[in-house]
Amino acid sequence: MSEKIRKQQQVKTSELDSLIEKLNSFSTDNYWDLGKFLVDKFLPAALKEGIFGEQAMKMLSSQPGCKFPYSMLKQCQQFYTYFPDVEKRPLAEIFYFDLATKVDDTTKRREYEKLAIQNKWTISDLRKKINDDELARRQDEKTKYGFDLKEKNFWSFDAADPRFGKPNYKGRIPGQVVANLLFYYTKQGDYLIDPFAGSGTFGDVVDAVPIFQDRKYKMYDIEPADSRINRNNVLQTGIPEQTTSVDFVLLDPPSEFFPQTSDSSFMISTAKAETMLKLKGVVRETSRILKQGGRVSMIIEPTIVGNEMIDFPGEVSNLFKEFGLKQIGQVYMPRRSDSSKANKFGEKAMVSEIREILTFEKI
Numbered sequence: 071m072s073e074k075i076r077k078q079q080q081v082k083t084s085e086l087d088s089l090i091e092k093l094n095s096f097s098t099d100n101y102w103d104l105g106k107f108l109v110d111k112f113l114p115a116a117l118k119e120g121i122f123g124e125q126a127m128k129m130l131s132s133q134p135g136c137k138f139p140y141s142m143l144k145q146c147q148q149f150y151t152y153f154p155d156v157e158k159r160p161l162a163e164i165f166y167f168d169l170a171t172k173v174d175d176t177t178k179r180r181e182y183e184k185l186a187i188q189n190k191w192t193i194s195d196l197r198k199k200i201n202d203d204e205l206a207r208r209q210d211e212k213t214k215y216g217f218d219l220k221e222k223n224f225w226s227f228d229a230a231d232p233r234f235g236k237p238n239y240k241g242r243i244p245g246q247v248v249a250n251l252l253f254y255y256t257k258q259g260d261y262l263i264d265p266f267a268g269s270g271t272f273g274d275v276v277d278a279v280p281i282f283q284d285r286k287y288k289m290y291d292i293e294p295a296d297s298r299i300n301r302n303n304v305l306q307t308g309i310p311e312q313t314t315s316v317d318f319v320l321l322d323p324p325s326e327f328f329p330q331t332s333d334s335s336f337m338i339s340t341a342k343a344e345t346m347l348k349l350k351g352v353v354r355e356t357s358r359i360l361k362q363g364g365r366v367s368m369i370i371e372p373t374i375v376g377n378e379m380i381d382f383p384g385e386v387s388n389l390f391k392e393f394g395l396k397q398i399g400q401v402y403m404p405r406r407s408d409s410s411k412a413n414k415f416g417e418k419a420m421v422s423e424i425r426e427i428l429t430f431e432k433i
């Protein structure tokens with residue numbers, strides 16, 4: 071039994087027991103009282119048992135019968151910590167709850183309080199202002215870097231940024247995807263390779279976004295769409311780059327590499343084996359050309375044929391691990407709806423609408 075679990079069990083028999091029982095006496099409209107209880111009573115008692123702040127609240131929320139989730143306990147704790155004097159403050163309590171839980175910065179919280187008093191804001195006014203400021207901050211970020219920076223691992227874009235890639239090119243990805251990958255996984259002076267360059271989205275991003283202009287890149291494709299792209303068939307000649315010379319590779323393989331939804335279930339296992347053979351060659355080549363610490367991001371999704379699903383993201387993860395890389399990222403990206411792929415009415419099978427971008431690092 072781990073030390074942590076043993077401690078948690080001992081705790082149940084200690085003074086904490088009665089505090090845990092008391093917790094459910096709080097109703098959801100006295101968040102501040104609950105915060106006070108947590109900060110003044112529960113957390114010090116938990117500390118005596120060797121359980122620290124966040125861990126103690128997580129343990130508390132997982133007790134059977136506890137009606138408050140961890141996120142709520144944390145909000146209440148923040149509320150009381152930031153505004154222990156809430157009764158003496160000029161605005162209604164709800165303003166301070168929102169400020170404590172939505173605004174991280176102390177100076178900003180003071181500014182919002184001042185503005186709310188001066189302008190006689192309602193709580194909706196405050197919420198709107200916090201929201202607008204957050205949107206403006208994100209917009210600033212966008213202009214600061216020159217593209218739509220995503221902060222979470224779900225990358226959805228309303229439209230492809232027209233500066234990157236050629237319009238109407240089949241299989242083109244939004245350039246914002248490339249920009250985000252370069253932002254998170256490359257550094258100044260890196261040497262980058264795109265072996266499936268398609269419409270040249272990759273090169274357009276490096277050329278057009280100022281923060282990436284110090285990176286050098288080369289693009290390849292079996293059918294080059296412009297003069298910056300070198301002709302190469304990955305399956306026949308691999309990736310024509312020196313061993314351990316590359317810092318980052320983007321892999322956006324063509325749909326022809328994967329089983330087609332029109333394949334019969336009878337053909338599916340052969341089709342899967344063929345795909346895995348192709349992917350294995352690409353992964354082997356990528357691992358060869360990457361420097362130690364170099365990264366590769368691959369755009370991939372499961373294939374669903376009838377009632378069968380082939381988990382290609384899982385399969386390539388294993389392949390990369392086999393070739394000495396560890397996974398460092400996973401992003402989800404909705405496919406812009408392609409109605410021709412959708413099922414006919416009455417057919418009970420789903421199609422894949424979410425692509426994954428898996429990133430690996432060479433150990």
Ligand SMILES: C[S@@+](CC[C@H](N)C(=O)[O-])C[C@H]1O[C@@H](n2cnc3c(N)ncnc32)[C@H](O)[C@@H]1O
Pocket residue numbers: 235236239240241242243244265266267268269270271272290291292293302303304305306322323324325
């Ligand atoms: C999904 S597209 C890439 C799109 C690209 N990321 C963009 O934004 O335009 C895949 C590309 O792989 C190329 N391709 C197909 N088979 C190939 C092979 N054996 N070797 C190299 N490229 C290949 C296709 O010509 C196609 O341009």
